[in-house]
Amino acid sequence: MMDPTTLDRFREIVYTASGIALSPKKEALVCARVGKRVRALGLSSYEQYLDVLAEDTTGSEIVQLMDAVCTNVTSFFRDADQFDFMVEMMERWLEAGQTRFRFWSAASSTGEEPYSLAIALLEAAKGHVTDTKILATDLSTSALARCAEGLYEARRIETVPADLLARYFKREKHDDEVYYRVRPELRRMVVVRRMNLSTPPFPMRGPLDAVFCRNVMIYFDNPVRLRLLEDVQRLLKPGGYLFVGHAESLTGIVSSLKYVRPAIYVRN
Numbered sequence: 688m689m690d691p692t693t694l695d696r697f698r699e700i701v702y703t704a705s706g707i708a709l710s711p712k713k714e715a716l717v718c719a720r721v722g723k724r725v726r727a728l729g730l731s732s733y734e735q736y737l738d739v740l741a742e743d744t745t746g747s748e749i750v751q752l753m754d755a756v757c758t759n760v761t762s763f764f765r766d767a768d769q770f771d772f773m774v775e776m777m778e779r780w781l782e783a784g785q786t787r788f789r790f791w792s793a794a795s796s797t798g799e800e801p802y803s804l805a806i807a808l809l810e811a812a813k814g815h816v817t818d819t820k821i822l823a824t825d826l827s828t829s830a831l832a833r834c835a836e837g838l839y840e841a842r843r844i845e846t847v848p849a850d851l852l853a854r855y856f857k858r859e860k861h862d863d864e865v866y867y868r869v870r871p872e873l874r875r876m877v878v879v880r881r882m883n884l885s886t887p888p889f890p891m892r893g894p895l896d897a898v899f900c901r902n903v904m905i906y907f908d909n910p911v912r913l914r915l916l917e918d919v920q921r922l923l924k925p926g927g928y929l930f931v932g933h934a935e936s937l938t939g940i941v942s943s944l945k946y947v948r949p950a951i952y953v954r955n
């Protein structure tokens with residue numbers, strides 16, 4: 688248990704650092720996750736940890752706290768219909784002569800989303816050479832390190848169809864455990880950077896063909912969502928797509944993004 692003032696301090700720190708609005712009802716979650724850091728540092732109370740955070744001039748403990756607080760759940764081809772849609776659009780763009788593609792996986796977590804996007808693009812391109820970059824960003828440094836590594840336990844690739852697994856991954860064994868590593872052509876397409884979605888404007892110029900910003904806006908309140916979406920609109924090309932999570936309707940929030948189908952929007 689955490690006293691209400693301490694809980695409010697943590698909620699404030701997390702909100703300032705990330706835009707994540709933890710409801711006061713999330714006390715159990717905050718206790719469990721902050722508790723991990725308290726124990727890892729050998730401290731005996733949440734209040735002592737608040738002192739450590741206050742004295743942390745380098746900002747490194749805030750990074751650790753955010754790593755502990757963020758939910759990194761993701762999977763390859765999560766919401767597969769969105770990737771099917773993307774393949775169709777890419778095929779259309781390729782047919783029209785487009786060869787340069789720029790995508791942004793805005794809360795990429797451990798990399799399953801940007802690598803799924805890279806596979807979708809290569810499948811759509813059918814051997815044609817393209818100039819494609821997928822920017823993979825997240826707040827969590829540990830998630831980003833795993834994205835950069837591109838090495839996945841066998842249970843994590845269960846949602847990858849067998850033919851794609853054979854084409855785009857290399858099986859490896861480490862300490863008797865089976866892993867799958869993304870092939871270099873996928874790894875080369877993905878640029879990994881730390882970025883905080885609650886502090887736009889973002890340092891890209893655009894125009895982007897598509898932005899995947901899925902299952903992260905649910906953690907934000909409306910002012911943070913709005914700021915983020917305004918900059919996403921700036922970055923998208925006209926006719927570019929925004930993909931969100933299925934629980935994240937934008938209806939009534941932004942004007943220049945037009946609803947296409949559930950969780951898919953297009954920039955006018």
Ligand SMILES: C[S@@+](CC[C@H](N)C(=O)[O-])C[C@H]1O[C@@H](n2cnc3c(N)ncnc32)[C@H](O)[C@@H]1O
Nearest residue numbers: 705757761794796825826827883884901902903
């Ligand atoms: C549930 S995962 C979603 C991963 C992926 N987009 C998907 O849909 O499968 C949410 C991710 O958002 C990241 N995140 C949370 N707040 C963030 C912020 N302010 N800026 C950037 N990333 C953030 C977390 O670190 C986490 O990796």
